[in-house]
Amino acid sequence: MAEIIAAVDEAGATDVMHDAESQLGTQGDSGSSSLGPFNASYGASVFFSGGVIDLRPPDVIRVQDLHMNYSLNFTFSFDISDIIPDFCLPRVCVNVPCVGRVCTPRICINWPTVTIPVSYSDFVLFTGDFKLDIVLSGGFWDVGVVVVGIPNLQISAAAAAILILIGLSAAAVLLAVPFIGPLLALVVAGVTAAIAIAGVTGLLGPILTPFVSGLRFSVYRQPQNFEVVPASGAIDPAVRVTLDAVAAEVAHNGTEDELVLSIDISP
Amino acid sequence: MDTLDSRALRYTDCFGQRFMRAGRFPYAVVRTGQQGLTDAPFAVIVDKGADGRPMDQHEVTVNVVDRRLVAQPAELRIVEGDMVLWNAPEGDTPPYAIAGEKEFFSSAALQNESGFTHAFGLPGEYEWRDANGSGLGGTVIVRPPEGTDTEAGRRRWMDQLAEGALVMIDGRRADPAKLEIVTGQTVFFIVVKAPGITITDVRLLERDPTRIVKPEPARRTGRVVKPAAKGRTVKKAKKAPAKRR
Amino acid sequence: MSLTEAEHVFAGLHEDGINDFLTAFFRVRRHHLRYGSSFFVPATNASETRMDAIPFPNVPGGIQWAVEFAIPTVDFFKDSSGGGMPSQLVLDINHLSLHTRCVISLVCGLVRVRDHGDDRGHDDKPDDKPPDRQAFGSAHVERAVFDVWAIGHPVTRFTGGGSGSLGFAIDAVELVDITPDPLESLLECLIQTLLQAALVDVALPFRSLRAGAFSLTLQRGPEIEDDQAKVYGTT
Numbered sequence: 001m002a003e004i005i006a007a008v009d010e011a012g013a014t015d016v017m018h019d020a021e022s023q024l025g026t027q028g029d030s031g032s033s034s035l036g037p038f039n040a041s042y043g044a045s046v047f048f049s050g051g052v053i054d055l056r057p058p059d060v061i062r063v064q065d066l067h068m069n070y071s072l073n074f075t076f077s078f079d080i081s082d083i084i085p086d087f088c089l090p091r092v093c094v095n096v097p098c099v100g101r102v103c104t105p106r107i108c109i110n111w112p113t114v115t116i117p118v119s120y121s122d123f124v125l126f127t128g129d130f131k132l133d134i135v136l137s138g139g140f141w142d143v144g145v146v147v148v149g150i151p152n153l154q155i156s157a158a159a160a161a162i163l164i165l166i167g168l169s170a171a172a173v174l175l176a177v178p179f180i181g182p183l184l185a186l187v188v189a190g191v192t193a194a195i196a197i198a199g200v201t202g203l204l205g206p207i208l209t210p211f212v213s214g215l216r217f218s219v220y221r222q223p224q225n226f227e228v229v230p231a232s233g234a235i236d237p238a239v240r241v242t243l244d245a246v247a248a249e250v251a252h253n254g255t256e257d258e259l260v261l262s263i264d265i266s267p
Numbered sequence: 268m269d270t271l272d273s274r275a276l277r278y279t280d281c282f283g284q285r286f287m288r289a290g291r292f293p294y295a296v297v298r299t300g301q302q303g304l305t306d307a308p309f310a311v312i313v314d315k316g317a318d319g320r321p322m323d324q325h326e327v328t329v330n331v332v333d334r335r336l337v338a339q340p341a342e343l344r345i346v347e348g349d350m351v352l353w354n355a356p357e358g359d360t361p362p363y364a365i366a367g368e369k370e371f372f373s374s375a376a377l378q379n380e381s382g383f384t385h386a387f388g389l390p391g392e393y394e395w396r397d398a399n400g401s402g403l404g405g406t407v408i409v410r411p412p413e414g415t416d417t418e419a420g421r422r423r424w425m426d427q428l429a430e431g432a433l434v435m436i437d438g439r440r441a442d443p444a445k446l447e448i449v450t451g452q453t454v455f456f457i458v459v460k461a462p463g464i465t466i467t468d469v470r471l472l473e474r475d476p477t478r479i480v481k482p483e484p485a486r487r488t489g490r491v492v493k494p495a496a497k498g499r500t501v502k503k504a505k506k507a508p509a510k511r512r
Numbered sequence: 513m514s515l516t517e518a519e520h521v522f523a524g525l526h527e528d529g530i531n532d533f534l535t536a537f538f539r540v541r542r543h544h545l546r547y548g549s550s551f552f553v554p555a556t557n558a559s560e561t562r563m564d565a566i567p568f569p570n571v572p573g574g575i576q577w578a579v580e581f582a583i584p585t586v587d588f589f590k591d592s593s594g595g596g597m598p599s600q601l602v603l604d605i606n607h608l609s610l611h612t613r614c615v616i617s618l619v620c621g622l623v624r625v626r627d628h629g630d631d632r633g634h635d636d637k638p639d640d641k642p643p644d645r646q647a648f649g650s651a652h653v654e655r656a657v658f659d660v661w662a663i664g665h666p667v668t669r670f671t672g673g674g675s676g677s678l679g680f681a682i683d684a685v686e687l688v689d690i691t692p693d694p695l696e697s698l699l700e701c702l703i704q705t706l707l708q709a710a711l712v713d714v715a716l717p718f719r720s721l722r723a724g725a726f727s728l729t730l731q732r733g734p735e736i737e738d739d740q741a742k743v744y745g746t747t
Binding site for chain 2: 089090091092093094096097098099100101102103104105107108109110176177178179180181182183185186
C-alpha cells in the first residue's frame with residue numbers, strides 16, 4: 001500500500017479541474033493568417049473555465065462543456081479600389097454672373113488602402129477526453145491531464161457574429177474616407193462577401209485550435225524535496241521528506257469513480 | 268477631416284485666375300508652407316484681345332515630376348479676359364499653392380477675378396474664414412445624400428454631383444453666407460473683388476481644431492469727443508477706417 | 513466501498529508514512545527528544561535542550577540529569593507489532609501505539625559533606641566554624657535504558673479554513689520487566705509525563721500529511737483503521 005493516498009470523486013475532481021484551469025491562467029498568441037482574400041494580423045488570448053468531470057476508469061477524465069474563453073484582436077487591410085470600381089467626380093460647371101461659364105475638370109478619386117481593426121470576445125464549449133500524465137522534471141512532481149486528440153470546436157456561430165462585426169468595423173473606418181459615404185454600403189457588402197463565413201472560419205479555426213491541441217492541466221504539482229513543516233527559529237529548521245514516487249489512476253471503487261493519487265515518501 | 272483651405276490646394280481643389288491685361292506673368296508652384304519665391308519657372312502669357320470677347324477657360328495641370336511640382340504646360344498663351352484653372356489630377360500630389368510674381372496672382376491670397384473650387388468629400392458643417400484676417404466668412408453644410416444604398420439612389424447622387432454651387436465674394440461679403448450641398452458636390456468660391464483672402468476652415472485657424480469659433484465682428488474705432496467749450500459746437504467724431512491686421 | 517465515501521475528498525496516511533514523517537521531524541529537531549542539565553547539555557541547539565539542574569539542599573549546582581527518547585515508531589490500528597506490544601496495552605480502533613526507548617541519566621556523588629569529627633578546641637564562635645568538605649571522588653553517571661510502549665490517540669488542532677495539524681496524545685505507558693511494581697508505576701508515570709510533554713510540539717500540518725495533494729476542508733476524521741489515519745472532507 002502506498003504511504004499516502006489521496007482521492008477525489010467526480011464532484012471533487014470537478015473542483016480540482018476548475019482550480020487547475022485557474023492555475024493555467026491566460027494563454028496568448030499572435031501572428032498573421034488569412035481572412036478570406038485578405039491577410040490579417042492577430043492577437044489572441046484564451047483562458048479556460050467551467051466543465052464537469054466524468055471519470056472513466058482506468059485513465060480517462062472526460063471534461064464536458066469546458067469553456068474556452070477567448071479574446072481576439074485582428075486587423076486586415078484592403079485597397080478600396082479592389083472592392084468598388086474607380087470613381088470620378090464629373091466635370092462641374094457654373095455660370096458666373098458677368099464672367100461666364102466656369103468648369104472644373106473631371107476629378108478621379110484615389111481610393112486609399114484602409115486598415116480595419118476588429119475586436120471580438122466570446123467563448124466556445126467543447127468536450128474533451130483527457131489522460132493522466134505524470135512527470136518529474138526540474139525537481140517537481142507534476143501530475144497533469146492532457147487532452148486526447150484535437151477537440152472539435154463549434155465556431156460557426158462566432159464566425160457569423162464576427163463577419164457582422166467586420167462589416168460594422170469597416171463601416172466605421174470607411175466613414176472617414178472622403179467621397180466614400182454614399183458608396184459605403186457597397187464597399188461593406190463587397191468586403192463581407194469577399195470574406196464570407198468561410199473566411200472567418202478559416203481565420204478563427206487555426207487561431208483557436210492550437211490552444212486546445214495538447215491542452216494540459218496540472219492537478220498536482222509539488223517539489224520532490226517536500227517541506228513538511230517550515231523553519232521556525234534557529235533550533236527548529238524546516239522539516240522535509242522526499243517524494244520518491246507518485247502514481248495516479250482513475251479507479252472504480254465501490255460505487256464511485258475516483259481520481260486517486262498514490263505517493264511514497266522517505267525521510 | 269475634409270480639408271478646406273485655398274492656401275493648400277489638393278487634387279479635389281481648383282484655383283482659377285482671370286487675366287484682364289496683356290503681358291507675361293511668371294509664377295511658381297510651391298509646396299504649402301514653403302517660404303519665399305526664389306524662382307518662377309512657369310508663365311501665363313496674355314495677348315491683347317478684342318473688347319466684349321467671351322471668356323475662354325484654359326486648364327493647367329500640376330504634377331510631381333522628379334519630386335518637383337511642375338505646371339503643365341509650363342507656358343500658357345491666352346487672351347485678355349480668359350481664365351486659367353489650375354488642378355492636380357493625381358491624388359498623391361502634396362498640398363501646393365500657385366504664387367505669381369505679381370501680387371494679384373496668388374492662390375494663397377485671392378484677389379479680384381479669381382476663384383477657388385472645392386469638392387466636399389465628407390458630411391459636416393464647415394465654417395470657413397479668411398485666414399488673412401479680413402473678417403470674411405461663411406458656412407457650407409454638407410449632408411449625406413439619401414437612398415444611396417440602392418443603385419438608383421447612387422445614380423441620382425451622381426447626377427447631383429454635376430451640379431455645382433456658387434458663392435460670390437465681393438469685398439467682405441460672401442453670398443450666400445450659408446450654403447447647403449450633398450457629399451461630393453463642388454462649391455465654386457468666386458472672388459469678384461477682395462484684398463487677398465483665403466477660404467479656410469476655422470478649425471485650421473484655431474489652436475484646438477475641434478473647436479469651432481464664429482468669426483469676430485470687425486471692431487469700431489473712433490476719437491474720444493471732449494465736451495465742447497462754452498459757445499463752441501461739438502462736431503461728431505468721424506469713424507476711423509478698420510485697421511488691417 | 514469508495515475511498516471518499518460520503519464526502520468528496522479522501523486522504524489516507526499509512527503508518528509507514530507517519531513514521532517517515534516522524535523520522536524526518538526528529539532528525540532535524542532532535543532537541544524535542546533530548547533534554548539535560550548543564551553537565552549533559554552545555555547549551556540548547558537543534559539536537560538537545562538544556563534544562564536546569566534539580567535544585568536540592570547541599571547538592572552544589574543541583575542534581576544533574578538527562579532524559580533522551582529514541583525516535584518513536586507509531587503503529588496505527590490494527591496492531592502490527594507482531595506480539596511485541598505488552599499484553600497490558602490494547603490497541604483499539606482510532607488509536608495508535610508508540611514504541612520507543614528512554615534513557616535516563618543522573619550524576620551521582622556530588623554532595624557537600626560537613627566534617628563533624630574534628631571540633632575539639634574550637635570555640636563556638638561563628639568565625640570559628642569548622643570548614644565543609646565536598647566529596648568528589650565518587651561522582652559518576654548512572655544511566656538506565658527503558659523499553660517503552662505507549663497507547664495514544666491523534667490530536668487535531670484547527671487553524672481555520674479547514675486547515676490544521678495532527679499531533680499525538682499518550683493515554684498509557686507500559687515499561688517491560690521493571691520490578692518492584694511500585695517502581696514500575698512510578699517510572700511509567702514519569703516517562704508518560706516526559707513523553708507526552710516531548711510530543712506536544714510535534715504538529716504535522718494536514719496538507720503535508722497528504723503531500724499537498726488536492727485541497728481538503730476536514731469534515732470527518734482523523735479515523736485510525738486499516739493501519740492508516742484517514743481524513744475526509746470537501747475541496
